[in-house]
Amino acid sequence: MSRIKRWINMHGKEFNPDGTLKDEVRQQKISSGSDPAAIDSYARRLKTSYDEWKHLDETDPEEWVEYTAYDFFTPTQKEQFNPDGSLRPEYMESELNNGISEGWLEEMERRKKIEVDNYNQVSAAHAEQGINYGAWQMRERIGASRTYVQRRKQQEKDLRNFEDVDSLPFDKDASY
Structure with missing residues (x-):
């Protein structure tokens, strides 16, 4: 299987299948007092990791015996x-x-x-x-x-x- 499937399995509660932070999660974090800039930074870091894993899946797929x-x-x-x-x-x-x-x-x-x-x-x-x-x-x-x-x-x-x-x-x- 793919790295993306594992990424979604790890982060799927907070992130959409395209690697973006779910709106309701963002709103919940803001309402619990988190800094919007920190939330955006978190979302960008995770989106970057999603994009890297997706790129690896496309260019260097893992062997699946x-x-x-x-x-x-x-x-x-x-x-x-x-x-x-x-x-x-x-x-x-x-x-x-x-x-x-x-x-x-x-x-x-x-x-x-x-x-x-x-x-x-x-x-x-x-x-x-x-x-x-x-x-x-x-x-x-x-x-x-x-x-x-x-x-x-x-x-x-x-x-x-x-x-x-x-x-x-x-x-x-x-x-x-």
Whole structure:
């Protein structure tokens, strides 16, 4: 999705979809004692940021990779399930031959279909807000799969860049 969608999501209560301050917001701020010049300055700054984000959307659109729930299946799950969460016929046949009950296989399928449906609903809701849920989940998984040494090196960079201490994976004062 676009940067503009995210901008509107952040500022849409006060600003119109074209990046201008809503008249009723301006009037409310004036009636609560705000200086009209300060309001105008605020509106100009936000309109400038809107225009910058819009320009970036037009000249350098963000990559939007569409991930599906299937992209997050483990290799074993990909052998067991189709992308929609239904069991693969060959897997079902193999498990029935191994003595697994049909009821359990149906339950596995039911649960996986619910998981896929939930992913699709959350992904769609996030997309409406300009957030690529699948990409966010993928970045989280990649970060979680880093080695300890990689995470320590990243923390050192984060500390040099004055990142919030709460966002660090380890206690900054601990000796390792």
